[in-house]
Amino acid sequence: MSINVLLRMNSYCLIEKVGFGIVERIVVTGYGVLAPGAHNRHTFREILEQGICTQEIVDNRGPGGSSIVAGLVHDESINLCKKKYKRYPKSSLMAMVAAEEAIRMAHIKESHLQELSVIIGSSGGALNEIEELAPRGEEYRTYPMHGLAIADAHTISSAVAVYLGAKGQVYTITTGCTSSIDSIQLAMALLQTKQTNRCVVGGTDSTLGRWSSYGFFKIRAVAGNTEIENTGIPFSKNSNGFVLAEGAGMLVLERESDALHRGASIYGVIDKVGSNNNATGLLLSNPSEKAMILALKDTLGDSSPDFISSQALGLSVNDDIERKTYHALFDRTMKITSIKGTIGHTFGATGALQTISALQSIEHGFIPPTLKTDTYGFEDMGIVTQPIYQPINRVAITTHGLGGNNSCLLVSKYSKKTDSK
Template identity: 25%
Template sequence: MERRVVITGLGALTPIGGTTAETWNSAKAGICGIGEITLYDTSNQKVHIAGEVKNFQPETYIDKREARKMDRYAQLAVAAAEQAFQDSGLSMEQENPFRCSVIVSSGIGGLGTIENEHARGEQKGFDRVSPYFIPMSISNMGAAHIAIRHGFRGMVTCPVTACAGGTNAIGDAFRMIQGGYSDVVLCGGAESSITPLGMGGFTSMKALAESNDPNRASIPFDKERSGFVMGEGAGMVVLESLEHALARGAKIHGEIVGYGSTCDAYHITAPDPDGRAAQECMRQAIENAGINPEEISYINAHGTSTPLNDKCETTAVKAVFGEHAKKLMISSTKSMTGHLLGASGAVEVILTALALRDSFVPPTINYQVPDEDCDLDIVPNTGRQAALRYALSNSLGFGGHNASLILKRWEEN
């Protein structure tokens, strides 16, 4: 028999908050976390704005000497994981560490370290780069640091599926617990790619909005949208089997009930215009949850603010939900955070869980110009109270990677 899977810990560092509570309060209030880039000098580049994590002090969570051996993405991962672990109330003295796993995604890993050490190699010779260059830059190290810190000795793995990574990490963790392979999984995503090379690469491929007005750059579903805004941050959740959580008297934030994952197999960056694989992904999640599409009230959309994505996602939602699509509330919290790449899905799952808990749908902010191709209820500009029981979170990544999770408001029965 498949086991029920519940969320017992939440941790987030995002452009709109340094904790889960701050992030959720900002999302409810429709606060924009996008602003001038401060992490480096942007004067020689087209794009000058992004969604940075503000006032992040790694030493709050990590010994100063250890922090110097970590890329910023790994620091963010460890910090969010620490928040989630503390929120969960887990005590490793009471756990079998081989039944505790870690699944953490990063789309790019330690890009800032790669850039800095390449510059150092050019100046001093490549045999004189930092001995920590490799363990700082590789994409599995966020997960490794979390496992080392908390003593989780079960499977530790790292899906790298671009913008779908955080959702895949949580979905894969859901299946691990559902199938009985782990009792506890600390999972999510972390990213820090607001660097000259990262921003230049996305600018060169015409993926980023080149507007430097924070209020008119990340504008999902708006007819004037022209690309996404880069964000950074980390989102982590602790998942447990319901039996395990109840046995230790854990506080439960919500339940995950369905997961779907597909691939467009179409293009390296562009979504399939028909959205067939995105449709199938949502259908798989609904079938896995054992519910009817009409039972879903809210979708946290991938909603990147690119011309193709928002149109294709709208088309896919209409195909899956039919007439019910008109009754759905669909918002993109990327309007506030920007696009956190491999961390985005994890942060959005956290926001979806809290939307269910508080019966409140966060808005799509800075929406001004309606688009006939994106004509669903995107909860424009102001969030709203609403009775919610089931919600869906979508992530659609470069390479055609699609992932959908269905969450349920926590009910003991």
């Protein structure tokens, strides 16, 4: 049976004694963002707090030359040396930009890079570039030298490690839409077992090519030739599919004692990640909420969040799972929001971006609104449709997707603990 004991470590921080192991709190000391309409963490906060939908119509991306609604990161937001990195996939470039902002915010010095690990989640990897290069693969003479590297999903994390000069462990997690939350879970395990001292962790995806859009058209998850306000509507039976988007969100995670020892600012605590799988088949979403309930319940423990940052993206099956989960665990006053009406669904980056959004809510005291929704069919929920300003101490985050993964995260406001018995 687990026992909680409050101890002093280096005269600074709280550690928990759970069973026979010592578990120290994992804190966030920096983060970076590249998302539709947001080229850094400051503009990300602006669009969330002010309720600005950054989606746009992209022509000739669907079948028969049809248009789709999408969330784009434009090339001018990626301020890197184009000559040096011109062969890198966009997902890697976005991750580099977001990671650079994160380590700058965390004041990571060159001396820290030797022990800096990189863990990045991605659903599609370099799918767009693979699609573009595929015709050239028919003939050896035209096959590009970097073709093999592009096809390797681990290029994403290794590219970020090279760009930053990080010399620690480097991993790439490809578990679909839960990838970045799963990356955070791995980072926590490595930090708590002292296999690494600090991590740049998060997610990135750029999957807006025809292969991706055609696939979602086939399963009727994306609509063509429609207006922005008619698709990707979280928590509404009137939503006509979801909005594909690209983006990257990166965080710097450290043990509390290490962060305090080097005088770093702490922006939040990653309390817990809970994860499981529905064991569903290819391209299927299990309509049952049972696994998600277990994942979120495991994540929360005895805690109650101030609000939930939901996975809801405008797909009936997904959003219904969210509704049933919340009804099972909370009363109907629980505040719920989704940032998918603002930027769209960023696949493997979504959990990291939701986590960063939650950290900004904690720091600045607001709940971002769920844009575009009329709440039709979800009237029995506490969906936030206008910004709410109040103190925020704790936020729960939910993610799930094709293949059956369910991953939830609890992030809380940081406060230095004192000795207690």
